[in-house]
Amino acid sequence: MAKLRSVKGMNDVLPEDAVRWHRLEDTFRELVARYGFGEVRTPLVESTDLFVRSIGEATDIVEKEMYTWMDKSDKSLTLRPEGTASAARAWIQHSVGGQHPVSKWFYVGPMYRRERPAKGRYRQFFQAGCEIYGDPGPFVDAELIDLVVRYLSALGIQDIEVLVNSLGAGETRERYREALLEYLRPHASELSEDSQRRLERNPLRVLDSKAPQDQAIAENAPQILDYLDEESAQHFEDLKTALDAMGTPYVVEPRLVRGLDYYTRTLFEVRGRGGDLGANAALCGGGRYDNMIKELGGPDTPAIGFAIGLDRLLLVMADSEPKPSLDGFLVVRGKELRGQALAVAQKLRDAGCRVDADLRGGSMKSQFRRADKSSAPFALVLGDAEAEAGTLQVKELATGDQQELPIEQVADAIMRR
């Protein structure tokens, strides 16, 4: 029989590693709370239609990466490939806009895309993201970009690059698309195979192709920033000014596009430069999507958001001081005392101590060895004499210092540090 194992591209997190995940999530929650974000929790499953309409029919995500199936009631369902669409659906469904002119939401959770797994890319992966509804920017755009930088910095991730661009609004994209096509068509035969295929369908993608022959051509292509409508151009200028004022470093990258159709105006991406990331260096992607809410049937409301790939952060995050997960480890002499040991542990736990013991027993030596490996700073010895006296021997493992204390005083003694 074949060995049972987790599904390809979907990984377990064991307790030792969960500590690092907690740090990622706790740091994020604490930070966004300081900006006034509240959490939204949406289902992992949505109508397929939601993603098709928001992300875009012609995108790679929708075309070939979604986990989609027919439910028994003949409705097509999909495991969410990203968080923005679900949050927007919830925001519309609950008419939040009618209550709050501006809402700031965050989410943390698993997303699903059926791609070929690689380093930093899994079929179940975790994103933390923020969405702001009802503020047309550009200052809130700058604030959001800075939030991401501060989050990464809090995790010890400094070696990053912040790329910003603007896709304009309204007819900008169409006008630019025409101009770009006009430029690219004469070069069509020189382009890479992939780019030739992309040419008519989504010419913007040709610009960030990695094929050298494409890059050479993209070099001299018209730039979208030259085609921005007046309002979008001003929006972009104000964004840069705000970033400068905060001292947030960034690079204008006119060729930055992104795989999702819903973006308008501000677009940004944060890339890590650590060598541990392989080819998947994008740590965070985000942008403004001023038309999406309306297109999904909601009120005409501007919005902006980003998503951070937590799996990738884990690869480049600095290690932090390991903290002991226990305060004390009970060492019990003799089988007869194990029942009493449970009563002692119960008392200490009620007092807030984290206490473990090896209830299988074993020699003092082996119990001490386990105490040593448990990460608990103190071994708590219960023997006949201590049971008689209502005390414990409290031994500090790092120094070897040992003293006998009444059980009532033990909690205070071992939790002080």
Added chain:
RNA sequence: GUGGCUGUAGCUCAGUGGUAGAGCACUGGAUUGUGGCUCCGGAUGUCGCGGGUUCAAGCCCCGUCAGUCACCCCA
């Protein structure tokens, strides 16, 4: 989805077609109720899985699964 590389103990890896190995980790002990260091001992394998070649396969061949890297794309 395409191509390359790799699968041997829990982990990191040796292993020339002829008896399955090391280090770490785990575990027992070194005389009475005290860990770490040291010393002595012990357990642990479907050699990823399925076929094939051969007297004989961990080793060669084919397939498959998984991991990994690059591409594609993205977080």
